[in-house]
Amino acid sequence: xxxxxxxxxxxxxxxxxxxxxxxxxxxxxxxxxxxxxxxxxxxxxxxxxxxxxxxxxxxxxxxxxxxxxxxxxxxxxxxxxxxxxxxxxxxxxxxxxxxxxxxxxxxxxxxxxxxxxxxxxxxxxxxxxxxxxxxxxxxxxxxxxxxxx
Amino acid sequence: xxxxxxxxxxxxxxxxxxxxxxxxxxxxxxxxxxxxxxxxxxxxxxxxxxxxxxxxxxxxxxxxxxxxxxxxxxxxxxxxxxxxxxxxxxxxxxxxxxxxxxxxxxxxxxxxxxxxxxxxxxxxxxxxxxxxxxxxxxxxxxxxxxxxxxxxxxxxxxxxxxxxxxxxxxxxxx
Numbered sequence: 001x002x003x004x005x006x007x008x009x010x011x012x013x014x015x016x017x018x019x020x021x022x023x024x025x026x027x028x029x030x031x032x033x034x035x036x037x038x039x040x041x042x043x044x045x046x047x048x049x050x051x052x053x054x055x056x057x058x059x060x061x062x063x064x065x066x067x068x069x070x071x072x073x074x075x076x077x078x079x080x081x082x083x084x085x086x087x088x089x090x091x092x093x094x095x096x097x098x099x100x101x102x103x104x105x106x107x108x109x110x111x112x113x114x115x116x117x118x119x120x121x122x123x124x125x126x127x128x129x130x131x132x133x134x135x136x137x138x139x140x141x142x143x144x145x146x147x148x149x
Numbered sequence: 150x151x152x153x154x155x156x157x158x159x160x161x162x163x164x165x166x167x168x169x170x171x172x173x174x175x176x177x178x179x180x181x182x183x184x185x186x187x188x189x190x191x192x193x194x195x196x197x198x199x200x201x202x203x204x205x206x207x208x209x210x211x212x213x214x215x216x217x218x219x220x221x222x223x224x225x226x227x228x229x230x231x232x233x234x235x236x237x238x239x240x241x242x243x244x245x246x247x248x249x250x251x252x253x254x255x256x257x258x259x260x261x262x263x264x265x266x267x268x269x270x271x272x273x274x275x276x277x278x279x280x281x282x283x284x285x286x287x288x289x290x291x292x293x294x295x296x297x298x299x300x301x302x303x304x305x306x307x308x309x310x311x312x313x314x315x316x317x318x319x320x321x322x323x
Contacts (some may be wrong), residue, residue: 001156001157001158002156002158003154003155003156003157004155004156004157004190008153008154008155008195008197009152009153010151010152010199011151011153011194013150013151013166015151016151016194019194039316045222047219048222049196049221049222051221051222052220052221052222074231081199081202085202085203088150089203089205093313093320095312095313095320096313097311098312099203099268099270099311099313099314100203115267125267
């Protein structure tokens with residue numbers, strides 16, 4: 001077995017979520033019960049990955065939303081990796097933005113620029129329906145001092 | 150955290166599978182020869198986070214090695230003690246790592262409990278060749294007392310030492 005190119009292409013969680021969802025549908029429709037070990041492994045990994053991804057923001061995304069997001073990101077001059085993380089995570093605080101975007105102190109000289117980016121991310125990408133109520137409008141982070149539930 | 154990798158491989162198609170779902174050009178080629186080998190181009194979706202990527206997982210448990218994190222479909226993530234929010238201590242009794250968060254009133258213990266969601270940064274990865282190494286090593290393994298240690302072929306090292314990293318509950322808006 002050999003790799004074809006030197007480069008591998010980055011995939012968004014949305015793309016993988018869509019691919020696996022389609023694959024699951026195809027296999028269900030084909031009706032064939034393939035119980036070989038290989039097929040079982042594929043079923044397991046598909047199930048677990050879908051389970052994980054369906055609890056992330058990509059669950060509410062679509063090709064149109066992804067396109068809109070990339071267009072909205074153009075003015076912010078971010079790298080592919082940075083945009084990918086923002087797309088996959090949908091950060092709701094400035095602290096999260098600073099984790100995913102490198103050197104914000106140099107590239108975002110005004111605090112408003114981070115707030116602007118945050119606002120764009122939050123308005124273009126859909127939130128979890130319940131989460132919207134929890135998020136504080138100002139996007140400020142408070143250290144939660146609860147040690148244990 | 151996923152990449153698309155293009156691969157090329159040569160696959161042996163035994164004669165009795167020739168009529169199964171093969172496209173015309175391959176079928177035509179196959180009809181010319183017996184016991185054919187077919188070159189197949191395919192693409193794999195691979196779980197392969199990039200260096201410094203931020204991920205969210207669940208705490209699987211703690212040991213003296215650090216905090217073990219799982220994504221459900223991938224299990225081999227470790228956050229070593231030096232990459233935890235400092236100062237940190239390992240509670241031997243409860244087998245849990247604790248962040249001794251400092252406030253004006255003194256240290257406030259934050260427990261890294263199993264099942265908690267955790268945000269971390271990927272800082273390293275490790276590939277271990279787990280293929281069998283042959284009779285000589287099998288002999289050596291048979292004479293030693295210890296059971297062979299199962300190593301994951303691919304594992305990640307994470308860090309939660311920065312602001313915003315660690316348990317999601319430590320940083321949520323209230």
